Amino acid sequence: MNDAVSDDAVVAETTTITGAGGDRIEAYTARPLGSAPRGGVVVIHHMPGYDRSTKEMTRRFAAEGYNAVCPNLYSREAPGASPDDASATARALGGVPDERLVGDVAGAAAYLRGLPNANGRVGVIGHCSGGRQSFLAACSLDLQAAVDCYGAFVTDRVPEGFPLSVGPIGHLAKDLSCPLLGLFGAEDKYPSPEATAELAAMLTEHGKAHSFHTFEDAGHGFFAVDRPSYRPQAAVAGWELIDGFFRDNLATGS
Template structure:
């Protein structure tokens, strides 16, 4: 991982100034996301480290019509203006809790309408799950076709809330990172996707019939993958395999691997949090969104 591998013309590269700021060891030319989730991120801490104020924002819980029922959700956007670029925020397996809400507020302060739907609500209350296994079981019962309909409904709701129909992106963490891959292979309206440590390999099932490794040819937007070198649940070999498939499919991608960072390195409410990697990844994500017309 000391060498930056040669990258084919189809691959998206980081701009040289940003590349140098983050350092050569922080990059590997691969991409990833998958049908599972990693359980080794550590227990929940008492509170988030980062707390974003709501002054100048419209932020709070919302209800999103989605077919047979309304989805609980959280939305944050600037208090003035209209036609804000929209970012769908996909939660981990742990539900729509304060960390995910704060991610929405951070994005709103950058000028986005950020909305996180609680798309596990039909399967259970993941935020109230007594342990990681119970939360994983709830997430594991979510069918992809239902997930896609819920995300479609969320985008429609965001448009009615003043969001742009043309500038749309999706980001997600852990299982939500996997969902970034899946939805990016589904919706041609997306301009960009950012998968934070979403696994790319795993077992397909009746509910999730394809893993991201099987989706490369169908990816419809540029993807940024942000991963930790010390993530025991997402082998670097699987990312290299994803890199190969994306390259063969002629897709646009950028993959960053942060040396020594574990799974969940952006989650500031868990011991897995790594401040330097989290902040560097966030800056890179914002540049990636803007560089792909979501600003």
Template structure:
């Protein structure tokens, strides 16, 4: 699905350096989603949360993108709708069972949740077992303009074919997906609410990833809830505070919540980093934030 001309401009037009048009296109390497959990990180599968599909419709879908069908996962309440849309942005590990379960949790709360596989063109994440390889061969080679266009396509598809209401649009992402939340918030002017779970604010810039999340903090549109761990060795809290202050100085709204003892990945219930109290509190805050800002 191409984005119609009348849906561009002020609605989808992002700031300079984040052109929503794809910067490069290649065939889809992944044509379906990961079955089970990622192989690329330590797992504690016995503690992983499993949400059933009672009262909702949930499953893998094909989302029309500019260059063909993109694999994704959709969960939505049963009934006519339309339901508010939450775009779910994966970690670096792909749309695996953890991300699918998050979609089902959101559907149980009344949302049309859609998680497109944003790295489907770069490599088969279902076979990758090394984080460094994922970063070097997949993450660093995915243009920001490409996944931004894919999220726009997912939102348009949710509204046209998945009982979603584009007038009530939110976004939520984890880890690298948390970074994407900041950037997408700067791109999309009709976004109602954005929630970043421990997304990095800094990092290297490149021709295809020209600006960091911190660079974009003063250009966000929707109110943003930032959920971070005080014991996260990979993301200095000072960098998040700086981004928050930058946004506020520009008249933007950022609410920062720091869980002092929580490490990176504290919401990832399938990993040793999971911290139940912080994860549950953050989830309650996230749902309340969506409702507070019109995604309900």
């Protein structure tokens, strides 16, 4: 009998990690089987919540060879609630406070670095509100890579009527701890091409490594396969950039 582990064999499960303030919060984790050293990826879910598509993304990173974890940022407000109900509750409260987000991502990174096969390198990725939070985490924590997928309100203010109570964080660019990959749509309004150009200028001013890509004929949410906003060409190209970026920055010996 052959006991060898397949290269793409993974295990995925719901677990509990320690988040901000020592709170125990729900998280979804996926990791490759086998003992080879692995980098880690913290997946920050979008405002619609800790949902099926975000969990699928977490499993995708495991299949690519990383230990991955997605903390449920709404664990405190809506424990056990459906993604839609939890998101509605969070929106009514103005979203996740920045300070708490940083603490939850710090806990997720500590979880990844504590795994037996961890190589100590951790990256973070987020879409939409999670893109902004990915940038925030990378400016607040010791990380090795960060991906911002169309994260809005980094340099500009939240318009009146939006269900978010956060402010601009572009001034944190000077504190960026790792290379940043930014993926945006030319037809997006939040963030607009002007806003992403402003952030790129801030990063350049402070000598921070970054690579921004803006896709034509794509708007907000172009990665979302279950939405009308999905743009296959931009999404495929974006995933190729993400895979190469994490491979360069999270692999053992990189």
